[in-house]
Amino acid sequence: MANEKILIIDDDDDVAYAMRLPLQAAGYVVYRGASSEEGLRMVKQVNPDLIILDVMMDTTTAGFQVSLTLRNSSASSEYAAYRYVPILMLTAIHKTTPLRFGPNEEYLPVNAFLEKPIQPEALLEQVRKHLEEKPV
Amino acid sequence: MVSSTAWLISIRWWAGLGVLALTWLATMVLAINLPALPLYGIGLAILAYNAVFEVMRRRLLAEGLPHAWAFGQMTRLQIALDYVAMAALIHFSGGLESPATIYFIFHIIIAGTLLSPRATYLYTTLAVGLVGTTAALEYFGLWPHVRVPELANSGLYQKPLYALGNLFFFATALYVTAYLVATLNVRLRKRAAEVIELSERLRRAYSRLQTLYENAQAANSTLELAKVLDRFVQSTARAMGVRACSICLLDETGTRLNLGAAFGLSERYMSKGDLILEANPLAREVMAGRTIITADARTASDLQYPADAVAEGICSMLSAPMRGKEKPFGLLRAYSTERNHFSQEDAEFLAAIATQGSIAIENAMAFQALSQLNEGKSKFVLTVTHELRSPVGVIRSLLRTMLSGYTGPLADQQRDMVERALHRTDALQNLIDDLLDLAAGKSELGIPEERVKVRLDQAVEYVVKQFQIPAQEKQIRLEWHCEPANRSLLISATHEGIERVLGNLVSNAVKYTRPEGCVQLRLRRTDSEIYLQVSDTGIGIPEEAVPHICEEFYRAPNAKAIEKEGTGLGLAIVKNLVEHWGGRITVESKLGQGTTFTLIFPTVRD
Incomplete structure (x- = not known):
């Protein structure tokens, strides 16, 4: 179970730090990409077992773009190999923000949402759950 | 003409009967040697053609629209026949020697009363001609003279001087009568026309006063600037009875007027451009406070867009200043498709409309500025709170990570401090969330969700269920009733919003009600509204606090004593949302006994 690779794609150092500590304590190897581009590059480099993805980075929907790129259904996509990597999406989107999404396979292919602020226990539980469910 | 025809006919009955009666009197009683037969004949003929005219008159009337022209012709024909009858009467009663000649004066008066002066003189000439011809025929022996020795010296008709003299006085009497009647009649008719004109002017003045009043009402019925302007130009065009009306408002620079609203003008004309004071002498004059009549747009030299006006079919214009408290702020203009349409009276009326409308428009402008x-x-609050939200969230994440021991074990005091810090940031987070809700609700940016039809009874049931556990923990009875309603309880709102509204009200009620108390929700509907009451048996709101209870950041002192923390924004959000959906909220409370909030929503159809 340990030594599984987790990639955090988040532009906020502090949030990344707050997540890194409990994940490392639980024995995971944690990588981080500080932007959508760096994140996508890291996916290919690291081949993570699970991705934690922030919604709002350089643009309000950057996280959505990353998840759509990774889950692109075409077999010729350069990310085709990473299609089934579970994605946990971090949201702090308040209900009155114009953009509202719920997990929906069709439009937003992510496995679960994590609400900010991070609750370390809840984070670890979600990570464990989705690593176990990960299709082989 | 219709009534005068009837009048003429009614008089003629008497004339005909008079001829018959006089003939009888003269021949039978006075034994005057008159040709009775022809005279009776004339009397009967008069009665006969009068009967024909009466039948014609009734028929024309029965046809519905009485034809003025037909009645005119009839009158002329009647008078002509009367003249012929009169001439015959004169002939058979002694020609020039007959005392009946004087009766022609009646006919002249009748013609003068009913017909134009020209026609009167024409008929006078006809009368003189008829009598003159009769006299001439008798003189030359072409028509046998009827001798009436009892009435006149026989043979006088053969004395040329007598005949001419008699004829001369007869003619002059008739002409003078014709002149007098015609002149008097012209004066009378002029007077009548003046009365008609005067009453027409009075009617117009009344209708203008009425429209002025309606204008004021239309303009004052809303505070929305665009609507005020629209209604104002529309009702002004109506009041002035013209095709179009526009209002131009001075911009911030004070150098140009741009179109505020228009009625009856084409898209093309409206987009012709702003009125630039420097290039528009007329607009300059108006902004200096004068009302200007442009009698003919084609020849006016003080217009900025004369060609556009001509192309639009505008021939004359009337422009009045809209005056604010300090200086003119706009230009009101009426457009007519006729040249020289506007009078000085119109100018004064438009100026009055402008003065009156200015107040409503200034109010609306002030309201718009305030709204903006x-x-x-x-928007500012929305932006700031968005910016605050993220770092507060990060601080909470970091503190929680530390509290969970991932940074190493914490000493008791350290743990206590981190917990306190976390507690305060949690409160801060709540405040920010409430502020966001409030600002979003007030801003056009916010509440992005489309309103939908929400079943209020379902929403109440859902929220009541959510609060059952906290209520039970405090041993508070939480229940809801819905008055038997087979009618729909649909309102226009958002699901999330209504949950927030109900959640806020119920959580307050539970929070400020002592154990063993009771919180009740009641739903009922009337034809047009749905009422939701949330009542508790709680601590109540001090009387002086009731008016402020829905104000932002306001918390009643007794509420603060019970619950230290609280943003004071919950009820402001509730009020804001309810009003946003077209509803309203009222509060009743008695200190120490309880509080009832009543939400009133307009119903929506299925």
């Missing part, structure tokens, strides 16, 4: 300011404030 308020909107700006809400």
Whole structure:
């Protein structure tokens, strides 16, 4: 179970730090990409077992773009190999923000949402759950 | 003409009967040697053609629209026949020697009363001609003279001087009568026309007063600037009875007027451009406070867009200043498709309309400025709270990570401090969330969700279920009733919003009600509204606090004593949302006994 690779794609150092500590304590190897581009590059480099993805980075929907790129259904996509990597999406989107999404396979292919602020226990539980469910 | 025809006919009955009666009197009683037969014949003929005219008159009337022209012709024909009858009467009663000649004066008066002066003189000439011809025929022996020795010296008709003299006085009497009647009649008719004109002017003045009043009502019925302007130009065009009306408002620079609203003008004309004071002498004059009549747009030299006006079919214009408290702020203009349409009276009327409308428009402009300011404030709060939200979230994440021991074990005091810090940031987070809700609700940016039809009874049931556990923990009875309603309880709102509204009200009620108390929700509907009451048996709101209870950041002192923390924004959000959906909220409370909030929503159809 340990030594599984987790990639955090988040532009906020502090949030990344707050997540890194409990994940490392639980024995995971944690990588981080500080932007959508760096994140996508890291996916290919690291081949993570699970991705934690922030919604709002350089643009309000950057996280959505990353998840759509990774889950692109075409077999010729350069990310085709990473299609089934579970994605946990971090949201702090308040209900009155114009953009509202719920997990929906069709439009937003992510496995679960994590609400900010991070609750370390809840984070670890979600990570464990989705690593176990990960299709082989 | 219709009534005068009837009048003429009614007189003629008497004339005909008079001829018959006089003939009888003269021949039978006075034994005057008159040709009775022809005279009776004339009397009967008069009665006969009068009967024909009466039948014609009735028929024309029965046809519905009485034809003025037909009645005119009839009158002329009647008078002509009367003249012929009169001439015959004169002939058979002694020609020039007959005392009946004087009766022609009646006919002249009748013609003068009913017909134009020209026609009167024409008929006078006809009368003189008829009598003159009769006299001439008798003189030359072409028509046998009827001798009436009892009445006149026989043979006088053969004395040329007598005949000519008699004829001369007869003619002059008739002409003078014709002149007098015609002149008097012209004066009378002029007077009558003046009375008609005067009453028409009075009617117009009344209708203008009425429209002025309606204008004021239309303009004052709303505070929305665009609507005020629209209604104002529309009702002004109606009041002035013209095709189009527009209002131009001075911009911030004070150098140009741009179109505020228009009625009855084409898209093309409206987009012709702003009125630039420097290039528009007329607009300059108006902005200096004068009302200007442009009698003919084609020849006016003080217009900025004369060609456009001509192309639009505008021939004359009337422009009046809209005056604010300090200086003119706009130009009101009426457009007519006729040249020289506007009188000085119109100018005064438009100026009055402008003065009156200015107040309503200035109010609306002030209201718009305030609304924009308020909107700006809400946007500012929205932006700031968005910016605050993220770092507060990060601080909470970091503190929680530390509290969970991932940074190493914490000493008791350290743990206590981190917990306190986390507690305060949690409160801060709540405040920010409430502020966001409030600002979003007030700003056009916010509440992005489309309103939908929400079943209020379902929403109440859902929220009541959510609060059952906290209520039970405090041993508070939480229940809801819905008055038997087979009618729909649909309102226009958002699901999330209504949950927030109900959640806020119920959580307050539970929070400020002592154990063993009771919180009740009641739903009922009337034809047009749905009432939701949330009542508790709680601590109540002090009387002086009731008016402020829905104000932002306001918390009643007794509520603060019970619950230290609280943003004071919950009820402001509730009020804001309810009003946003077209509803309203009222509060009743008695200190120490309880509080009832009543939400009133307009119903919506299925």
